[in-house]
Amino acid sequence: MEVTTLSFENMHNHGELFANLLRARHQAFIVQNKWDLPQADGMEFDQYDTPASRWVAVHENGRILAGIRLTPTTHRCGIYSYMIRDAQLGLLSTIPSNLLDFEAPIADHIWESSRVFVSDCVPANQRLRVQLQLRQEMVNSARRLGATSVLGLIPEASRRIGRRVGLECEPAGPILDFDGLPCVCVTINMASKLH
Template sequence: MQATTLSFENMHNHGELFANLLRARRDSFIVRNNWDLPQAMGMEYDQYDTPASRWIAVHEEGQVLAGIRLTPTTARCGIYTYMIRDAQRGLLDSIPADLLDFEAPVNADVWESSRVFVSNSVPHKIRGLVHAQLISEMCKAARELGAEEVLCLIPASWPRFSKRFGLDAVAAGPVMHIDGADTQCVKITLTSMVH
């Protein structure tokens, strides 16, 4: 099992990995969760999958086990910036505008983590290991990109795993019921973490 950080600059070095990541996202979000999201050729995508973003894939023998998208909070594409900020600005019908306790930042030191998933095909006995590798690679990649904080919209069960993975994480908004799941915005401070 390995973790790879993909970008538009390096994805050509990794064969089908990016396409497989988008296929795994489709399986997780559209097939399993029944979310109404854009898809084409068996892949899920949205307006935030741009050259500004990076994608973390935990994979083994071509199969994507887990993934995360990282987007700088300074990103801009047409009317869109990043998912949490655009929800706060009322641009996304599926996410409440009151998801954050503060104004969504636009700061080169802050990146957003979105489209977080662990594939349903990952056996229960190794899910924790896969999740740990995903979080570790996300933190490493974000720090290498200059991030001091990562803002996430993730399952509200995050306190259970944040201590286990050594995350310096705090709630950044209320618990919300979105698309059948309790979710919450969380701020992860990277500067205090050592991996």
Template sequence: METATLSFDNMHTYGPLFANMLKARHRTFIEGKQWDLPEEAGMEFDQYDTAQSRWVCVHENGRVMAGVRLTPTTAKCGIYSYMVRDAQRGLLDTIPGNLLWEPAPIADHIWDANRLFVVDDVPTEIRRRVQMSLMGHMVRSARAQGATILIGLLPTLIPRLARRLGIDMVPAGPEMSFAGVPHRVYFVSMASKMH
């Protein structure tokens, strides 16, 4: 099992891994969760998959097991910025605008983490290891970009996993359900020491 952080600068060195990750997102979010998201050729993508983002991917022999997208809160692409802020601004039909208690931040040291997933067919006996690898690499990758805080609309079970890595997560908005799965926006502090 390997973990990589993909960017537009380095994705060519990983062969089909980026496309495989978008296909895994399609299986997870469109086929599995029935979310109404943009798709083409069996891949899920949206307006935040730009050169400003990074994608953390857990994989084995080209098979994607898990992933997450990181986008700076300073990002701009047309009318869009980052997912949590754009939802709050009413630009996204599928996410309610009241997802945050405060205005969405814009700062160099804060990055958005979204589209976090572990594919359904990851065996139970290694699932926890895949989750831990994804979370740990997500934090290291965000830190490498200068982030000290992540903000993300994430499943409510994630903080329990994060605590095992020494990552502090604080709720930033009310709990809401997507396809029957409870989610909420969290601030993820990366100042604490990871185990």
């Protein structure tokens, strides 16, 4: 099992990995979750997949096992910034604007985590290992990018997994229902973990 953080600067070194990540997102979010998201050629993408973002992929023999997208809270592309802030501003009709208890931050040291998934092809006895690899690489990548905090909208049950890898995912808003899946915005303070 390998873990790779992709960027527009390095994706050419990894063959089909980025396209496979977008295909795995298509499977996870469009096929499984039945979310109405942009897609082309069996790949899911949106306005936040820009050169400013990074993508963490857990993979084995070219097969994507899990992924996360990291986006700087300072980035802008047209009218969009990052998903949580744009939802709060009412720019995204599928996510409630009351998802945060405070104004969405814009700061160099805060990044957003989004499009988090573990593939349904991962057997139950390997899921925890894959999730741990994914979270650890997210932390490593965010730290390399200068982040001391990550903001994300996650399934409420995922907070337990964060604790298992030493991350405290503090609720930053109300629990919201996404097609029967309870989700919550969280902040992950990594300042104490930068040593």
